[in-house]
Structures are given as C-alpha cells and as structure tokens.
Amino acid sequence: MAAVTAPAPATVSGTGQNPHPLLDNNEEKNSVVVKVGMVGDSQIGKTSLMVKYVEGSFDEDYIQTLGVNFMEKTISVRRTTITFSIWDLGGQRExxxxxxxxxxxxxxxxxxxxxxxxxxxxxxxxxxxxxxxFNKxxxxxxxxxxxxxxASLPHDEQEEITKQAKRFAKAMHAGLVFCSxxxxxxxxxxxxxxLAKAFDLKCVIPEIDAVGEPIIQYIDV
Structure with missing residues (x-):
C-alpha cells in the first residue's frame, strides 16, 4: 500500500465545503494512510515499540533490524479508516x-x-x-x-537527561515523549x-513535565 502525506488541516466553515476527512459526516467511509518513520541508534527499542503498538506484545529477545522493518496497523476514527504505515530503520550506520x-x-x-x-x-x-x-x-x-x-537511575542523571532531551526537542520543534x-x-x-498533530485535531492527553516522570510534551511545538 502506498503511503500518502497527510492533507493540510482544513478550516471548518458554515458552508460545509471541503470538509476535513476526519470530520466528514457523509456515509461514505474515508481511508487514509499515515506513514511514520522511526530512526535512531541500534538497540534502543525501535522495533519493540513498533511491534508493541501493532501487535500488543513485547519480546525481550532482541532481534537486530537488518535494513528496514515495516508494519501496518489500521484503526477507525469517526468515519475514517486510518492505516499507520510504520517504517523502522536499523540503527547501524551501514x-x-x-x-x-x-x-x-x-x-x-x-x-x-x-x-x-x-x-x-x-x-x-x-x-x-x-x-x-530527505523530508523537511x-x-x-x-x-x-x-x-x-x-526510572531506576539516580535523580541527578534523570535530571540531566531530561533537560538535554527538552533542549533537543525545542531546537527540533518536536514533541517529546518518554515511553517504555x-x-x-x-x-x-x-x-x-x-494523529492529532497530522490532522489538526484536539488532543486531550495531559502533558507531563516533571523530572522523573514519563514526559509528554506536544502542545505549542
């Protein structure tokens, strides 16, 4: 299935013209593919995150990604079928x-x-x-x-890593999430x-900012 870029966020007006695909009340069901790339060093858990999200399972046996892994997960939001097309790049420089x-x-x-x-x-x-x-x-x-x-590291190490991650995220204009x-x-x-960012939808997930907590920052980035 070919990946497509997300459509530009629509302005919902009283005319009802050009409705946003996730806000369309027509009976016909829309389908959208959202391609997500995953990059980073080797053995950091990219494949595990992808498998956990798609299949709901976690395997402690590390399988090194040789080249590119690819998985899909389809969900329904309102009257739209959304397929996450997730691409995981092996972390080795080759x-x-x-x-x-x-x-x-x-x-x-x-x-x-x-x-x-x-x-x-x-x-x-x-x-x-x-x-x-390759993608701006x-x-x-x-x-x-x-x-x-x-979470088991000394507090000063947690503080140092959290501060650096926040600095990087700010410089990248990126959301920041700590996960396990x-x-x-x-x-x-x-x-x-x-999903919320891609389609300009309201997201009600609360942000978490404190050192030592599983950080979630995505508003105003």
Whole structure:
C-alpha cells in the first residue's frame, strides 16, 4: 500500500465545503494512510515499540533490524479508516543509505533514543540532520525509550537527561515523549498524538513535565 502525506488541516466553515476527512459526516467511509518513520541508534527499542503498538506484545529477545522493518496497523476514527504505515530503520550506520525509504513521504518521523544511554540521545542530532535532508515537512517527535530503566537511575542523571532531551526537542520543534515498551507506558499515546498533530485535531492527553516522570510534551511545538 502506498503511503500518502497527510492533507493540510482544513478550516471548518458554515458552508460545509471541503470538509476535513476526519470530520466528514457523509456515509461514505474515508481511508487514509499515515506513514511514520522511526530512526535512531541500534538497540534502543525501535522495533519493540513498533511491534508493541501493532501487535500488543513485547519480546525481550532482541532481534537486530537488518535494513528496514515495516508494519501496518489500521484503526477507525469517526468515519475514517486510518492505516499507520510504520517504517523502522536499523540503527547501524551501514543502513543509512536506506534512510530515504523510511523518510520519504513520511507524515511523522520519530527520532528515538534510549533514556538509559545518553550517547544515543547525542546521536539524535546527526539522525535529525540526515533525515531532514530527505523530508523537511514531516512532523518530528523525540522519543525516549526504556523509561522503566531510566526510572531506576539516580535523580541527578534523570535530571540531566531530561533537560538535554527538552533542549533537543525545542531546537527540533518536536514533541517529546518518554515511553517504555516493556512496561506499556505511553506507547499508545505516541500514535494518538501523531494523529492529532497530522490532522489538526484536539488532543486531550495531559502533558507531563516533571523530572522523573514519563514526559509528554506536544502542545505549542
């Protein structure tokens, strides 16, 4: 199934012309594909997050992504069928030539790092630079994985990583979410926020800002 970019947010007016696909009250059901790219260093949990969201399962046995993984999940919102087309790039540098496959036509790109390994956060700068070379319009998100391990770190380390992640997210104009696939923390919320951002819909997920908590920041970015 070919990926398509999200339509520009519509202005709902009294005339009823050009209704937004998610707000259309016609009986005909719309279908939209939302392509989501996932990039970041190896062994940070990209594949685990994708599998957890699509299949609802978590496998502790790490299977290294060689090249690109691809999965789809279809949901219904109002009268629209939405298929998330999720593309996961292996984190080894030899796969960087496949970056266009993951980034081209993506509606959103998740720049991911392991909250328990600060070096993977520092790598985000280069991933962001390269990905933006192929797609300047995708909605960026900075996603910190393995929050369950992060929560056991000393408070000063948590504070340092959280501050740096917030700085990076601000510079990227990106939403920021800390998640845990193993503990099922914020996995579903990431994709709900993507949907809201892609189609300019109101999102009622509360933001979380405090150090040591599973951060969620997406408003005014």
């Amino acid at each position: 796969f960087v030539n496949m970056l266009p496959l993951v980034c081209n036509d993506a509606v959103a790109i998740l720049f991911m790092f392991d909250l328990s390994r600060k070096a993977t956060l520092n790598s985000v700068k280069e991933w962001y630079r390269q990905a933006r070379g 319009t995708a909605i960026p998100f900075l996603i910190g994985t393995k929050y369950d391990l992060f 696939t193993a503990a099922s923390i914020n996995v579903q919320k990431i994709f709900k926020i993507i």
